[in-house]
Amino acid sequence: TSIKHLQGWTLQGIVYLSPTDWSTIYVNVGKKSKFPTLKDRYSTTWGNRTPSPDISPESAINYELGAKFDYESTHFSIAAFYNDINDMLISVSDPTNSCLNGSQCSKLINAKEGYAYGAEVSLKQGFLDEKIVFSANYTYTEKKATSYGVDGSRILDYPNHIANASLLIAPLKQLDLIGLATFQSKQWYLLGSTRNPTGYAQNNDIFLLDVKLNYCPIEALQFSVGAYNLLDRNYYYGSGYYQPGRRILAGVEYKF
Structure with a gap:
């Protein structure tokens, strides 16, 4: 051999x-x-x-x-x-x-x-001495295999557009509100299962929105409420693999 x-x-x-x-x-x-x-x-x-x-x-x-x-x-x-x-x-x-x-x-x-x-x-x-901070990023990518037919151009699990934006509002030292938006364009994935693929398909565009409010009465103690995935209840990256739906959270955190 x-x-x-x-x-x-x-x-x-x-x-x-x-x-x-x-x-x-x-x-x-x-x-x-x-x-x-x-x-x-x-x-x-x-x-x-x-x-x-x-x-x-x-x-x-x-x-x-x-x-x-x-x-x-x-x-x-x-x-x-x-x-x-x-x-x-x-x-x-x-x-x-x-x-x-x-x-x-x-x-x-x-x-x-x-x-x-x-x-x-x-x-x-940043605005107003960093009491308001806006952040955003965007990536565009194109990827192809040029020397192998149609199948070769279907690069799996590879979106062309990804964008993120966040907004932090902190009117008081003890209080801040955070919003996060995420966009990802459709991508190719295999139909069927890993053991038995039957073809190719594309998912839908994905747009997610999360919000969270934090309150710290003292430095070591934080109360939080928020919600994840407010706009896209049933998003997925591949066939049959749905991601978590809308979620609401409330929490208390104490550091010592």
Whole structure:
């Protein structure tokens, strides 16, 4: 039995430029390798996956350009990135049906070429001596395997848009109100079960809203009331895996 020799290397370089005391611009270029694990190469995942002992390491050259600005109570950052990926590990159907189940088999392969690109932006702004603080961030990502048909372009569990926003209001030292909003766009997932996948599907966009009120009469004692998931009662990331619904909480915390 022959043993495949796996190798790869990692190297990264970053250049920073600070044109003012409150701003920084940077360029980041890096080469990285991801080795397949023993599970990737030999696991049958309960019989429905054909082992792939000969898959190669995934590698990528990552390029990132970004800027950060910190001026008094304003904090802002923005970045754009592009990843040139080789030998991307993806899961595809195995037409030979060589898995233990004998039908509806999948297999890990290397898609010779792929790419990912996107941008990130974040903002944190304080008002009235930090009695009101607004924070927000947004990430856009696109990822594809370009050298393997339609199935290869369906990157699983990978939303294109993710956004978060929070608002902290603290009119008194002992009292603060916190609101958190989260958005995540739809993503591909497998229909059926891990043991018996039957196809692909997409979930719905997800929008969540949480609120919480904290009151601290003394430093060591805190009373809290709040609610989670006010707007999306039945959200899910994959078929049959519904997340917790609306929840209301009340608590008392004492630190000693």
